[in-house]
Amino acid sequence: MKIKGILTAAAMLLSVMCCQLSATSLSGETVVTAAESTYNQFNKQDDKEVPYDGSRWIQPVEWNVPTVQPRDYKGGIMLFFDKIGFDPETANGKTQRVYFSVHGATDPVSYIKFHIFYDTRLKVKKNSKGEYINAGKAINDFTTGSELVEDGQIAFYAYNANDTLLNNGSIFTIDFIIPENAEAGDVYPIGLAYVDDGIVADCFINNKKDEAGRLQMTYVFTKGIYNGYIKMNGEKKPKYSLGDVNNDGAINAVDASAVLTYYAMTSTNKKGDFDENQKLAADVDRDGNINAVDASCILSYYAYVATTKDDPVSFEEYMKNT
Structure with missing residues (x-):
C-alpha cells in the first residue's frame, strides 16, 4: 500500500475507532486550541532541552467515564527518545538515526498516533520508500504511515486489527541530518507534544478502549513520555562583537x-x-x-x-x- 493510502486508511480507522476530542474537557474547561497545540516549542533554537509537557493531555469526552487518574496505573511503561552527544568536529553534516522506543508496556494497543516535533536546524532524511519515519521492531505487525505536517513537525500513525502487547524495543526511528555549521554547545531538541489536530487526536489505546487501555493511555500522555535531543559536546562560545553592545553591526x-x-x-x-x-x-x-x-x-x-x-x-x- 502506498503511503497516501496508508495515511488515508489510518486516519479513517483512527477517527472512527480511536479518540477524537471535543472542544471542552470533562470539567468544562476550554482545551488547548489546534493552533496552540501544534506550536513548535522545540524550534526556539535556544539550545535547551524540551521536557515532555504532560499537562497538555485532555481526557476524551467520548470515554464518558470519570476523570482517569494516572496515579492509579500500576505499571511502568516508558516511551522515550534517544539523547545523543557528538563531538562537533565529527558531526557536521552527519546523518544520525534517532530511536523512539517503548519499555514496560502492560496492556495491548491497536491504535497509535503521535506528533513528533524537532528543531528545524535539523533536516529529516527520507528513507528509500520516500517516508519520513521508519517503523520499529516493537510494531512489526502494525500498518504504519507518516506525514510531514510542516518543517519541524511529523504525524505518525500505526494500527493493527488485533490488540497487541508491545515488546520492549523501537516504535520508530527518524534519520536527521545535523547542520554543517554545528558548534559546541548546540542542542537540537526532539520529542512529542500531545496534539488534537482537528482530524484525529493523538492516542495509544486498544480496540475495546476498556478501563486498562484508558488507564495506560492516560499514564502515557501525562507521565510516560521522555523527549530527547542531539547535542554537540562542549561549551557554547559566546557570540558578541566588542563595543557593539546592542549588536546592530555598528559601534557608536x-x-x-x-x-x-x-x-x-x-x-x-x-x-x-x-x-x-x-x-x-x-x-x-x-x-x-x-x-x-x-x-x-x-x-x-x-x-x-x-x-x-x-x-x-x-x-x-x-x-x-x-
Missing part, C-alpha cells in the same frame, strides 16, 4: 549610552538588563567592570572611525594601542 554613541545606562543602574544597586553577551561586549577594557571608562572608550573609537582617512582597525586592535 548608542552603544556608549547603553553602557552608561547600565552603569547608572548597577551603581544604585539595581539589576542591569544586559545579557551575558552584552556584558562581554560592554567591558571593552577587560577589567571586569562595566562603567563610564568603557563608555568613553566606545565614544573614542566611534570618533576615530568617523575621522580616519585610512581603513579603521578593529576595536580590539584599537584598544591594544590606546
Whole structure:
C-alpha cells in the first residue's frame, strides 16, 4: 500500500475507532486550541532541552467515564527518545538515526498516533520508500504511515486489527541530518507534544478502549513520555562583537549610552538588563567592570572611525594601542 493510502486508511480507522476530542474537557474547561497545540516549542533554537509537557493531555469526552487518574496505573511503561552527544568536529553534516522506543508496556494497543516535533536546524532524511519515519521492531505487525505536517513537525500513525502487547524495543526511528555549521554547545531538541489536530487526536489505546487501555493511555500522555535531543559536546562560545553592545553591526554613541545606562543602574544597586553577551561586549577594557571608562572608550573609537582617512582597525586592535 502506498503511503497516501496508508495515511488515508489510518486516519479513517483512527477517527472512527480511536479518540477524537471535543472542544471542552470533562470539567468544562476550554482545551488547548489546534493552533496552540501544534506550536513548535522545540524550534526556539535556544539550545535547551524540551521536557515532555504532560499537562497538555485532555481526557476524551467520548470515554464518558470519570476523570482517569494516572496515579492509579500500576505499571511502568516508558516511551522515550534517544539523547545523543557528538563531538562537533565529527558531526557536521552527519546523518544520525534517532530511536523512539517503548519499555514496560502492560496492556495491548491497536491504535497509535503521535506528533513528533524537532528543531528545524535539523533536516529529516527520507528513507528509500520516500517516508519520513521508519517503523520499529516493537510494531512489526502494525500498518504504519507518516506525514510531514510542516518543517519541524511529523504525524505518525500505526494500527493493527488485533490488540497487541508491545515488546520492549523501537516504535520508530527518524534519520536527521545535523547542520554543517554545528558548534559546541548546540542542542537540537526532539520529542512529542500531545496534539488534537482537528482530524484525529493523538492516542495509544486498544480496540475495546476498556478501563486498562484508558488507564495506560492516560499514564502515557501525562507521565510516560521522555523527549530527547542531539547535542554537540562542549561549551557554547559566546557570540558578541566588542563595543557593539546592542549588536546592530555598528559601534557608536548608542552603544556608549547603553553602557552608561547600565552603569547608572548597577551603581544604585539595581539589576542591569544586559545579557551575558552584552556584558562581554560592554567591558571593552577587560577589567571586569562595566562603567563610564568603557563608555568613553566606545565614544573614542566611534570618533576615530568617523575621522580616519585610512581603513579603521578593529576595536580590539584599537584598544591594544590606546
